[in-house]
Amino acid sequence: MVxxxxxQTxxxxxxxxxxxxxxxxKHYAHLLKQRDVMMNRLRTKLRTAxxxxxxxxxxxxxxxxxxxLDTVSAERVARDLRGKAANQPVARGYVSKKDQRLESAQAIGGKYAVPAAPRLVASNGQAVAVSDEE
Incomplete structure (x- = not known):
């Protein structure tokens, strides 16, 4: 068991x-299948002693x-926090239907992707649209 x-292999x-x-x-297959259980039992016996x-x-x-005991408590808290964080969806707050549609549209790629917004350049205080072809 030890x-x-x-x-050990x-x-x-x-x-x-x-x-x-x-x-x-042949004779100890039931023990070999339970390596984790055996490790926990050994730890328990050693801690008790x-x-x-x-x-x-x-x-x-x-x-x-x-x-x-402090280490075990810290490990348990860390494990619980990891479990809770993994099970909870990301909190986004309220998202309007318009914003949801916009996000869905932006997620689409390829031929039907939303075109990029034009770049604007200021010239003498006036905004002028500039294409990417320059």
Whole structure:
């Protein structure tokens, strides 16, 4: 369980146990399929032991357990925020039907695309339309 949870490959686990990879798969397939579950179980056991040592008076273990709990809390908050942000549509506020039609028209490309607006150049204070052909 510990070797699988630590992320070792099937070949490495089989070698450590003195088994062939096929034998390992045959007898421990249910464990090999649950690598993530095994990792979570191992973490839980280690955290529990660390907290128990801290409560028994081991200051270093208690400090490490508190840091671990802070990290877990921060990870949970970050995960929740990512989940909420991914599920919410972008807030645009009110968009009128005219603006919606304009956006749809601008999204069309090719032959039926909306032509670009003309460039205007000021000459002696008067606006003059200039084409792109110059």
């Amino acid at each position: 070797l699988v949870a630590a992320g 099937n070949k490495e686990v089989a070698g450590a146990l003195g088994l062939d990879v096929k034998t390992l798969r 660390q907290i128990q040592q801290g409560l028994a008076g081991n200051a270093a273990a208690l400090s490490g357990a508190l840091k671990m």
